[in-house]
Amino acid sequence: MTRTDSASARRSPLLLFTTTTTTMVMMVVVVMVVVTLAPVSTVEVASTEDARASTLQPYDLLFDSGVEAYHRGDWRAVVSTMEQALRNHAERRRLTVVCGQRCTNHSAFHAVQAEGDRGEWRMWDLRLLEAVVRRAHCLHSCLEQALGPASLHLVSEETQLEFRKRSPYNYLQLAYFKMDNLAAAAAAAHTFSVWNPEHTEMRQNLEYYRQVYNVEAQHFVDREARPHLDAFQQGVERYAAEEFPLAVEYMELAVDEYFAADSECRAQCEGPFDFDGYAYLDYNSDLYQAMADHYVQVLNCRHNCARELSTRPGRTAPIEDFLPAHYNYLQFAYYKMEELESAIACTRSYLLFRPDDEIMQQNERFYVATLGEAESAGIEPRKEVASYVQRSLLEKEMLFFASEAFATTFLDPDTWTPDSVKPQSLLQRQRTERSATSRISEEIGSLMREIEEMVEEKTREHTQLESLFKEGGPLLYPGVVLTMDSRALNGSQRALLDGVITAEESNELLELVNTAGASGDGYRGKPSPHTPNEKFDGITVYKALRFGQEGRIALKTARLFYDVSERVRSILESYFRLEVPLYFSYTHLVCRTAIAGQQDNRSDLSHPIHADNCVLDPESKNCLKEPPAYFYRDYSAILYLNGGFEGGNFVFTELDADTVTAEVVPQAGRMVAFSSGGENPHGVRAVTKGQRCAMALWFTLNPIFREKERIKADDLIKMLFTEQQSESDLFPNARDEL
């Protein structure tokens, strides 16, 4: 099979259901090849067991023939070759470890180390390199014996990647399914899916196995489960559930598994030199450079095991501070179990990674104080941590040095690395990056603030422009004129109209409020809701209609009140060019009467500066659109019924509730209309003499908040009046402009 063939075959999804179905159940008999290397006295001597091991077939070739079998539909062959490939792959890894260990014991490495320790470096290169050569020979013979010469060739990157991606299980799941071995198929599917969670077809297959074939949960196992990650996960869960003894059990297991996995991972790193990044044909390094290049690669690979071991299947980012985290969990769990010696040992182990960690230092002090200074004195950090950290720091130092010296790449997998082992240039770079980051974030911050201000300013201008552009729709009724628009009133969504009602209508409504207006109506019965220097009287539309129905006032006058309120509503809808209807929120006729004898030196207002749908805070120049404000009100209109009193001007202000932007003198038939929000703070100057009456109306765009009393008023109108007596009868030219 050519590389392209196999690549495309591997890309194509393996769907569970194909046209051919195989019901044949097959027992796959695979001969297990067990290679156990017993210790031998010299490297040259191979045991009989080793000789058996030379039958180990190369896993990459097995994989390729498995793929070929798959395309032939030879499921039996797929299973036998793929399973064999997986076993040989695992076995090869195991044997690499075994040989590594054996050659440490059987080469001169120990001797060189011992001499170095005594400072006797005579003929050191000969001694060291003799050890190297011997080790090379040892490893070569060991692996040759163990794997057999056929397996010594270089496995392609592509195939190595396939195994890392757990691709053999992709092939296996369909083969097992075809052979009706659903449990094995489910396990293969699950194993593949754990590493390839985004693989939709395999997820569907898993669903089929579960739902259609009722495969039991126990079969969905991860055949490549990584024990250290599983134990850690269990430990964290037990810890979260405050089951501390179990948490300790799992975490201790996780630690053991971690170190075992670390050794296994590191042993795989002594592979051939990777020319990637080097000009292959021009590579002409001398002995030491070549050794250094290769060794740095090996070291990099070993050091990177910290990243590999802390990365969960299917994830790209590792768990940060993974190994130290074990000791963090352990110290607290031990403390909870009142095993203070172990807790102290774990805090001290953690502190080897991060000596400056204040919380851990505090914990340690606390445990020591509880257990007693004397009892705690001899408690050492865990040995395995001490040597791990020591080795890791030495490796980091060398890798940093090499990265500087040979311009190779070293990406430190740990976040606990102390500055002391980092090269100056890296520290400088990190400092510059940090200060650049903080400078950039400061600059971005102030830029964002400027942008926000600009956007706010533009939005303000835009709403003003938009409202200027939008407002100014037809006034619908003859005689109604626009006296001042938003621009003239120095704001947005504001209008001053005259001639909204005739003089007669004003008088009729004045009479209505004066005869029937209850003290304080509309203000929950308070006669002077805004100032003690004025008395407020008012009446609502519904109440007026009820009075009309009862004959206490002329029904026609009550009807006029109702109709004028409708007229105001349609004028507002039209003038502000609203695309959705306005609903009544509250309507009343209200008079403010100066209380004689209380007007000298008045400094208060008849109605303090406020906005109609939000709580105005002049300090912060904010208006909060929430209760107790009538937050659902959208438009307001005050239609004046008279002039001739003293004071009582309507004013618009800025959000500071102080700077007056426009002032309106009330007079009969004049109406000020505006949107009810923070853009229109307003109030009424003190009425110091006489009575000031108006029809005040508030509207909402949200039907949920329409006034219930208005609905009752609508019903009453329908009941009391016939169809003919409509608004047009009472106001003959109405809607002419339409």
Ligand SMILES: O=C(O)CCC(=O)C(=O)O
């Ligand atoms: O009567 C006025 O001119 C304004 C009254 C007012 O703003 C209100 O009642 O919310």
Ligand SMILES: [Fe+3]
């Ligand atoms: Fe108001």
